[in-house]
Structures are given as structure tokens and as C-alpha cells.
Amino acid sequence: MYIFGIISFLFWPVVIIGLIVFFAKRKHKKSRPAQDKEWYLQLALCKEDAVSQLFLLLAFFFLGITLLAFNKDFGDPLSWRTILAIASLAGLIGAYYFKTIYVLAFSLVGLTSWWGAQANFWLDGKNIKTSAIFAGLAFLALMFYALGYLHEKQTKFKRFALVYLILGIITVTGSLFFFSTQPGLGVMGEMTKGGSFFGSWQLTLSLFIFLITLIGANLYAVAQKLISPFELMAALILAGLFSLTALLPEQKMFFQTGNFYSGGGLSETGVFWALIYNLAIFFELLGLLFSGYLRRETWLINLGALFLFLLIIVKYFDWFFTFFDKSIFFIGAGILLFVVGWFMEKGRKYMISNIKEQAQQISQPHDK
Amino acid sequence: MIDQNVVEYIKTSLSQGKTKEELYKELMAQGWTIEAIQENFNALNTEEEKEDLSKKTIKIIVTIGAVLISAGIFSFIAANWQGMTRPVKLSIILVSMLVSYGAGWYLKEKLELPKTGEALILLGSIIYGAGIFLVAQMFNIRANWPDGFILWMIGTIAMAFAIESYPLFYLAIPLGIVALTGHPFGIFTGSGDNSFLLTSSFLLLASTIITFITGWIVRKKIPPEFKEFY
Numbered sequence: 001m002y003i004f005g006i007i008s009f010l011f012w013p014v015v016i017i018g019l020i021v022f023f024a025k026r027k028h029k030k031s032r033p034a035q036d037k038e039w040y041l042q043l044a045l046c047k048e049d050a051v052s053q054l055f056l057l058l059a060f061f062f063l064g065i066t067l068l069a070f071n072k073d074f075g076d077p078l079s080w081r082t083i084l085a086i087a088s089l090a091g092l093i094g095a096y097y098f099k100t101i102y103v104l105a106f107s108l109v110g111l112t113s114w115w116g117a118q119a120n121f122w123l124d125g126k127n128i129k130t131s132a133i134f135a136g137l138a139f140l141a142l143m144f145y146a147l148g149y150l151h152e153k154q155t156k157f158k159r160f161a162l163v164y165l166i167l168g169i170i171t172v173t174g175s176l177f178f179f180s181t182q183p184g185l186g187v188m189g190e191m192t193k194g195g196s197f198f199g200s201w202q203l204t205l206s207l208f209i210f211l212i213t214l215i216g217a218n219l220y221a222v223a224q225k226l227i228s229p230f231e232l233m234a235a236l237i238l239a240g241l242f243s244l245t246a247l248l249p250e251q252k253m254f255f256q257t258g259n260f261y262s263g264g265g266l267s268e269t270g271v272f273w274a275l276i277y278n279l280a281i282f283f284e285l286l287g288l289l290f291s292g293y294l295r296r297e298t299w300l301i302n303l304g305a306l307f308l309f310l311l312i313i314v315k316y317f318d319w320f321f322t323f324f325d326k327s328i329f330f331i332g333a334g335i336l337l338f339v340v341g342w343f344m345e346k347g348r349k350y351m352i353s354n355i356k357e358q359a360q361q362i363s364q365p366h367d368k
Numbered sequence: 369m370i371d372q373n374v375v376e377y378i379k380t381s382l383s384q385g386k387t388k389e390e391l392y393k394e395l396m397a398q399g400w401t402i403e404a405i406q407e408n409f410n411a412l413n414t415e416e417e418k419e420d421l422s423k424k425t426i427k428i429i430v431t432i433g434a435v436l437i438s439a440g441i442f443s444f445i446a447a448n449w450q451g452m453t454r455p456v457k458l459s460i461i462l463v464s465m466l467v468s469y470g471a472g473w474y475l476k477e478k479l480e481l482p483k484t485g486e487a488l489i490l491l492g493s494i495i496y497g498a499g500i501f502l503v504a505q506m507f508n509i510r511a512n513w514p515d516g517f518i519l520w521m522i523g524t525i526a527m528a529f530a531i532e533s534y535p536l537f538y539l540a541i542p543l544g545i546v547a548l549t550g551h552p553f554g555i556f557t558g559s560g561d562n563s564f565l566l567t568s569s570f571l572l573l574a575s576t577i578i579t580f581i582t583g584w585i586v587r588k589k590i591p592p593e594f595k596e597f598y
Contacts, residue, residue, distance in 0.1 A: 045597060048590045051537045055583030058544040062576035065551050069569040072555050098587060155597065 040158040041299055043101075057102045060091040081121065085114045101159045108167055112140055115206065122202045131188070132197035132207060135246035138175055139210035142235050142242075144168035146217035149226040166303075169288065172238060173307055176284055180277035181318060185270055188245070189253035197246060207246070214239060228294065234287050241280060278315075285311060293351050301351050305344050312340050374400070374408045430487035431535065438494045445502070454506060461499040468492035469527075476531065486533050493524045493536055497543070512568050514550030517543050518575045525582050537586070544579060 044050035064087030071078050088110030095104035119133045148164030151157040178184040197203050218235050221227040227235075253270035266274060285308045292300030316336055374395065381391055388409075395405045441464060449457070469492040476485025497520035503509070504516060521543040528536035551572065 039597065045594050046590060047534055048586055049594070051534065051541075052583045052587035052590070054541050055537075055579050055586060057583075058541065058548065059576055059580035059583055061548050062544070062572060062579055065548060065555070066569065066572040066576050068552065068555050069572050073569050098583070100583075100587075159597075 038299070040162055052098075053100045053102045056094060056098055056100050057106060060087060060094060060103055060107070063087050063090060079121075081114055081117050084110055084117070088114060095160075099156060099160075101163050104160055105163050105167065108144070108163070112137060115140070119203055119206065122200045126199055127194045128197055128199045128203070129192050129194040129246075129250075131191035131248065132203055132246040134175070134191060135242045136203070136207050136210055138172065138242040139207065139214050139239065141168045141171035141175070142239055143210065143214045143217055145172070145235065146214065146221050146227065149221050150217065150224070152226060153224070162299075169303065173281065173284060173288075175242075176277055176281040177311065177314075180274065180281050181314075182266070182274075184277070185253045185266070185273055188273065189251050189270075192245075192248045192251045194250075211239065211243070228291075230287075231291060234284070238280070238284070241276070281311060289347075289351075293354075298352055301348060305348055309340060309344060312336070370407055370411045374405075375411050378408060378412055426483045427487075430484045431490065434487040434491035434494070438491055438498070441495065442498060445498075457502065457506060461495065461502060465492050465495040465499060468495060473531070486531070486535055489527065489531060489533060490535050490539065493527055493539060496520065496523055496527075512551070512554050514547040514554070515568055515571050517547040517550065518571050521547065521575065522578055525578060529582075529585075537582075540582075544575065547575065 039045070044053060064083060067078075067083045067086060068080065071080075071083060088107045091103050091107030091110060094100070095107055116133060116137055119136060120130075123130065123133070144164045145168035148161045148168060151161035151164060179188055197207065215236070218227065218232050222229060222232045251269050251273065252267050253273065255265055255267050285304055288304035289301055289308070292298070292302075292304055313333075313336075316333060320332065378391055382388075392402070392405055396402070445457075445460065452460075468488050472485045472488030472490075472492060474485070475481045475488060479485075497516075500516045500519050504511065521540045524536050524540040524543060527533070528540060551568070554568075
């Protein structure tokens with residue numbers, strides 16, 4: 001029984017690692033980086049790369065756990081947040097030294113989580129609105145987006161660029177999506193309760209540094225022609241929206257008690273913010289698709305199309321599930337899926353074939 | 369037009385270190401067209417792919433075999449555990465581990481059957497891990513359970529380096545993940561056993577150093593053709 005317990009405990013880690021190794025090896029078989037234009041999309045370039053990256057990732061995780069264990073043995077002289085910061089910083093240094101993307105992704109997540117936890121700690125006991133923490137995390141995500149494109153300049157850092165970009169895009173899209181829903185608006189209402197974030201100098205200083213770095217990184221990327229003015233504008237608009245969220249006075253999103261669980265409908269303020277965030281996510285995803293088209297990046301087009309598809313489906317359920325008769329709802333959902341699928345297939349095909357055609361025209365010799 | 373003689377000639381020449389350009393020149397001088405030479409090169413690639421697929425099939429079959437045998441051994445031990453004396457239990461663990469390692473090494477190094485040999489060594493590593501837990505249970509050793517996985521991981525890494533076997537590295541990674549997942553529960557909830565002195569902490573430190581060095585060494589083995597991407 002004991003052995004079976006161990007085997008069942010091992011099952012999921014084995015499956016996950018197996019899948020990573022399988023995809024790494026499959027990609028490797030399909031194409032060699034030297035002949036593949038999109039080599040940087042591979043999780044690992046060869047088996048040595050996959051194994052070494054996983055072991056280095058394990059090493060930095062073990063470092064964190066070792067520090068936690070010694071900290072406990074010596075009577076907790078450090079907080080768990082400090083240990084998280086130390087392990088994540090060590091991971092970041094290691095990631096750049098060894099050029100490992102797995103360690104980089106987890107270190108960035110670790111550092112972001114550290115700041116979130118530390119900011120929460122700074123607000124402990126003070127009546128300060130927590131929307132400032134959300135704004136700080138969103139600034140970091142927008143910063144990652146600009147940093148991603150700054151990393152694209154060198155071949156050796158192309159895979160790093162992808163990590164920064166994906167982390168940035170997923171966080172911003174996820175936040176916009178969450179605040180465009182009823183539970184998200186409820187959380188936003190709760191977050192705006194309390195005094196101004198200027199009451200905590202640490203939080204104010206962090207937000208100021210993040211904002212300056214974000215604007216600086218984006219302007220530098222535009223100056224280097226790594227991002228278009230259109231992308232700079234989108235990043236600044238989003239930064240403005242998130243800054244506004246941090247500065248807002250208390251917002252009553254729902255009628256009655258202001259609690260979204262009470263069943264009261266959206267107040268005028270709630271409707272206003274629902275409209276703003278729904279429009280923001282819709283245009284952000286369109287912008288993502290457009291950006292992928294301009295950059296001739298099929299992965300960006302695919303990611304944007306996937307998110308747009310998910311958004312349409314979730315919004316359909318969110319808005320019409322309670323209004324419609326169930327049979328009409330499901331028939332409508334089926335038709336919607338067909339229509340969305342048709343448009344997406346056609347649009348994606350059109351964009352990708354255009355990119356390929358342009359690439360062929362460039363590579364063909366001008367024989368006249 | 370594929371000519372088996374040309375395919376063989378390309379294969380031999382490439383293994384002797386001749387470049388593709390040299391071969392193209394030579395074959396064109398013999399009257400072959402570029403398209404025909406290209407076809408023969410493609411045929412060579414197809415042959416290599418077929419060979420790869422066949423090797424993979426063997427690897428999968430023998431690995432499944434190793435897993436099935438280990439499941440059988442575990443089930444036999446579990447069914448008869450209570451009725452065995454301690455020396456018998458220990459002998460079963462040690463003998464089965466040594467036999468798998470020895471047979472695996474013999475097949476791999478002496479009979480040049482690397483796939484089957486590595487599968488047997490993998491079996492030996494699984495028996496080694498099971499042995500750690502069975503011995504701990506037999507002698508009621510006071511320790512945190514994730515420590516067993518750390519010891520298992522360290523042993524597997526040592527064996528992986530000794531015989532340069534990637535399947536063993538693949539086994540060591542989930543073992544490390546299990547230990548990593550298990551330890552924080554003990555640290556935060558205080559539910560872990562109060563093991564002898566700071567054994568767990570030192571084992572964790574050892575695993576940090578060992579996994580780091582392993583990652584570093586394996587990274588140095590990345591083929592030179594990939595270096596420009598790092």
C-alpha cells in the first residue's frame with residue numbers, strides 16, 4: 001500500500017516532465033535551429049538543453065527550500081518574503097548566466113510575487129486601498145512587454161524575449177479580462193476602499209520607480225525601432241488605465257450593499273467600468289493580432305486569436321446564460337462557435353499566407 | 369533517381385568527414401544532376417529517420433519491460449513482506465538491485481545492446497529507490513519522507529553520470545520535484561518529523577549543490593552547433 005502511495009504521488013510529476021521532454025524532443029526532431037526561422041519558439045533546442053534547464057530550475061527551487069529549512073532551524077530570523085526575494089534574484093542571475101528560459105520564467109514570477117507580498121505587508125495595519133498593488137503588478141507586466149522587445153536585439157536572448165513577452169501579455173490580458181467580469185468588478189470595488197496609497201512611502205516609491213522604468217523602457221524601445229508608436233500608445237493607455245484604478249476614490253459597483261454576492265445589479269459606476277474594461281480587453285486583443293501581423297509573428301497571431309476566441313465564448317456565457325431559454329442559449333452558442341471558427345480560420349489563414357508571400361518575395365532573387 | 373550505390377557512397381563519405389559541397393562536386397563530375405544528388409541525400413535522411421524510429425521503438429518496449437518487472441517485484445514484496453525476516457528482505461533488495469545494474473552494464477558495455485542495458489539500469493535505479501523506503505520502514509528510521517526522494521534522486525544522478533544515461537536524468541527530475549513539493553509542507557505546517565539534528569536541511573543543501581552542478585555539467589555538453597543560440 002505504501003509503495004502504491006508513492007507511485008500515485010509520482011504519477012503527475014512523471015507525466016508533466018514526460019510531456020515536456022516529449023515536446024522538446026519532438027520539436028528537435030522536426031527542425032534544427034540553424035534551418036528554422038522560428039527556432040526560439042522551441043521549449044528546448046536539444047536533450048542536453050532540456051535536462052540542464054530542468055536541473056538548474058530544480059537547483060534554484062532547492063535553494064529557496066534550503067533557506068526556508070535553515071531559517072526554521074535557526075528560529076525564523078528572516079521572513080519567507082525575504083527568502084523568496086533571495087532565491088528569485090539568485091535565479092535571475094543564474095538565468096542570464098546560463099541562458100535558461102525555465103529559470104528566467106520562474107524567477108520573474110518569483111520576484112513579482114515577492115513585490116506583491118511585500119506591498120501587502122507594507123499596507124498591513126494601515127487603511128490604504130489595495131488597488132495600488134494591482135496597479136504595481138500591472139506596471140511590471142507592461143514593463144515585461146517592453147523588456148521583451150529589448151531582448152530581441154541579440155540572437156542569444158531571443159528566447160528570453162519570448163518569456164518576457166508571454167508573461168507580460170498573459171498578465172495584462174488576464175487582468176483586463178478579470179475586471180471585465182462581475183466578480184472582477186466586485187473585487188475592484190473592494191480594492192478601492194480605504195485611504196490613498198501615498199500613506200505608504202514604500203508603495204509610493206515602488207510605483208513611481210515602476211512607472212518611470214515602464215515609460216523609459218517603452219520610449220527606448222521606440223527609439224531603437226523595436227516597437228511601433230502604435231504599441232507605445234497602447235502601452236501608455238493601459239498604464240494610464242491602471243494608474244487611474246490606483247487613484248480612484250471608493251467605487252460602488254453594485255446596488256444595495258455594494259457586495260456582488262448580494263444579487264444586486266450593477267450600479268451606474270459599475271456599468272461604466274464594465275464598459276471600459278470590456279472595450280479595453282477587446283481592443284487589446286485586436287491590437288495583439290494587429291501587432292502579430294505587422295511583425296510577421298505567427299505565434300502572436302495564434303495567441304491573439306486564441307484569447308479572442310476564449311473572450312467571445314466566455315462573454316456569451318456571462319451575458320446570455322440567464323437571459324435566454326436554455327435551448328436557444330445552446331443553439332446560439334453552437335452557431336456562435338461556427339461563425340467565430342469560420343472567421344478565425346479565414347482571418348488567420350489570410351494573415352499567415354500574406355506573411356509567407358511577403359517572406360518569399362524578399363528571399364527570391366530579382367532576376368530581370 | 370535514387371541509386372543505392374550513390375546513397376552508400378554519400379553515407380561513407382560523410383562519415384569520413386567530407387563536406388556536402390565536396391560530394392556535390394564529385395558526383396556532378398561523374399555526370400549526376402543536382403536534382404538526382406539531392407534525391408539521394410534525401411533518401412539517406414529517410415533511412416536515418418527509419419533507423420531512429422526503430423531505435424525509439426526498442427527503447428519504449430524495454431522501458432515498459434523495466435517498469436513492469438519493477439511493479440511485479442514490488443507486488444511480490446508487498447504480498448510476502450510480513451512473512452520475511454530482515455536479512456531476507458535486505459538480501460532481496462540488494463541482490464535484485466545489483467543484478468539489474470550488473471546485467472544492464474554487461475548488456476550495454478560488453479554485448480553492445482545499449483537500449484536494453486539502459487532499461488535494466490533504470491530498473492536498478494527504481495529498485496534502489498524502493499529499497500530506501502523499505503529499509504526506512506524496516507528499521508523505523510526517524511526522518512522526513514521527502515528526504516527519501518532526495519537520496520533516491522542523488523543516487524540516480526550519480527548513476528546517470530557514471531553510465532552517461534539520459535533516461536536516468538529524466539527519472540531524477542520528477543524525484544526532485546516530489547521532494548521539493550513535500551518539504552515546504554513540513555516546514556510551514558510543522559508536521560514533518562523532528563529528524564536527527566539538521567539532517568533534512570543539510571540534505572536540502574546537498575541537493576541544491578548537486579542539482580546545480582548537474583545542470584552546469586550537462587549544459588556544457590550541448591553540441592557545438594547549438595552554441596550560437598546561447
